Amino acid sequence: MIFCSAVVPEPAVCAKIAADSSFRKKRRLLPDSLVDRWALITGASSGIGAEFARQLAARGMHLVLTARREDRLRELAEELDLRHGAKTELIPLDLSEPDAPRRLWDEIVSRNIRMHILVNNAGFSQVSEVDRASREKLLEMVRLNVAAVTDLTYRALPSMLEEGDGGVINVSSLTGFQPVAYMGVYAASKAYILHLSESLWAELRDRGVHVMALCPGTTRTELFEVAGVSGWLKKRPSHSPERVVRTALRAFRKKRPVCIPGARNHLLTLLQRFLPRKRVVRGSMKYFRPLNPRPAGEAEASDRAD
Numbered sequence: 001m002i003f004c005s006a007v008v009p010e011p012a013v014c015a016k017i018a019a020d021s022s023f024r025k026k027r028r029l030l031p032d033s034l035v036d037r038w039a040l041i042t043g044a045s046s047g048i049g050a051e052f053a054r055q056l057a058a059r060g061m062h063l064v065l066t067a068r069r070e071d072r073l074r075e076l077a078e079e080l081d082l083r084h085g086a087k088t089e090l091i092p093l094d095l096s097e098p099d100a101p102r103r104l105w106d107e108i109v110s111r112n113i114r115m116h117i118l119v120n121n122a123g124f125s126q127v128s129e130v131d132r133a134s135r136e137k138l139l140e141m142v143r144l145n146v147a148a149v150t151d152l153t154y155r156a157l158p159s160m161l162e163e164g165d166g167g168v169i170n171v172s173s174l175t176g177f178q179p180v181a182y183m184g185v186y187a188a189s190k191a192y193i194l195h196l197s198e199s200l201w202a203e204l205r206d207r208g209v210h211v212m213a214l215c216p217g218t219t220r221t222e223l224f225e226v227a228g229v230s231g232w233l234k235k236r237p238s239h240s241p242e243r244v245v246r247t248a249l250r251a252f253r254k255k256r257p258v259c260i261p262g263a264r265n266h267l268l269t270l271l272q273r274f275l276p277r278k279r280v281v282r283g284s285m286k287y288f289r290p291l292n293p294r295p296a297g298e299a300e301a302s303d304r305a306d
């Protein structure tokens with residue numbers, strides 16, 4: 001009896017223990033201690049970015065979401081609040097505008113948010129023969145896929161390095177491993193992201209900050225409609241965004257420099273290393289030739305009409 005009364009704590013302490021043990025239980029489910037920390041996800045209004053938002057919110061993170069389509073961001077924020085009680089801050093903007101990364105970062109700083117993870121995911125592709133390509137669209141792609149990624153990465157890293165914690169996930173692509181006909185600028189932009197991320201991984205790994213390139217193969221998202229090749233998804237083996245992001249977060253936790261979801265995709269990147277580069281890029285002509293070529297830019301007008 002005496003033993004029992006001695007170990008039965010006060011109600012207030014009981015509540016604390018219950019809270020602590022539920023927290024411990026939560027922590028067991030969340031081994032990467034992301035709880036109550038903030039992540040910035042660019043391109044969160046659809047596809048892989050929206051899925052990053054779902055899976056990071058499920059791990060207890062709060063999110064800054066950005067993309068151009070505010071209505072989509074708002075819907076997603078409501079879903080995340082309802083399901084996970086995640087705090088979200090929405091900052092809709094067009095990241096291909098030269099000054100947009102600075103405006104985005106200033107807004108984050110003015111809201112007193114310290115970023116633990118940056119997911120540079122926003123990006124688009126155009127598939128077209130050279131003489132039908134829109135130079136304007138290609139330059140917009142370079143500003144979004146290359147300049148904005150670089151800008152945000154170098155804005156986010158200093159405070160992460162100060163804390164010796166956190167990291168960046170840069171969404172590259174399987175196409176980043178080789179030159180690709182009909183989408184040369186896109187593949188080159190993804191090769192840039194891959195090389196930048198690997199360099200930063202090496203440079204920062206002993207300073208507590210992790211940088212990883214995510215290189216998905218074909219993934220079932222709106223990317224193909226935007227690129228003017230919506231038929232591609234039916235003709236190629238593909239992954240769901242859910243699987244891509246699950247694999248990415250596992251690799252990020254293991255501090256991998258590069259994540260290639262899917263064994264087949266991984267094998268493809270190994271294979272092309274042993275083939276002559278001429279053969280690889282010529283091979284890409286068969287695989288990536290536009291089926292019903294449309295002038296670049298038309299796709300966006302019709303496909304983004306929501």
Ligand SMILES: NC(=O)c1ccc[n+]([C@@H]2O[C@H](COP(=O)([O-])OP(=O)(O)OC[C@H]3O[C@@H](n4cnc5c(N)ncnc54)[C@H](OP(=O)(O)O)[C@@H]3O)[C@@H](O)[C@H]2O)c1
Nearest residue numbers: 043045046047048067068069095123173218219221222223
């Ligand atoms: N799907 C694939 O097979 C695949 C494979 C390898 C890599 N990736 C990469 O994965 C990333 C995500 O693409 P996804 O497949 O999820 O395609 P998606 O569904 O089309 O998503 C692209 C996201 O980027 C945003 N975005 C596009 N232009 C923008 C701009 N100017 N400013 C701000 N945000 C912009 C879009 O939002 P708004 O339109 O609302 O602005 C959208 O949220 C991209 O970097 C893509 O290159 C995709």
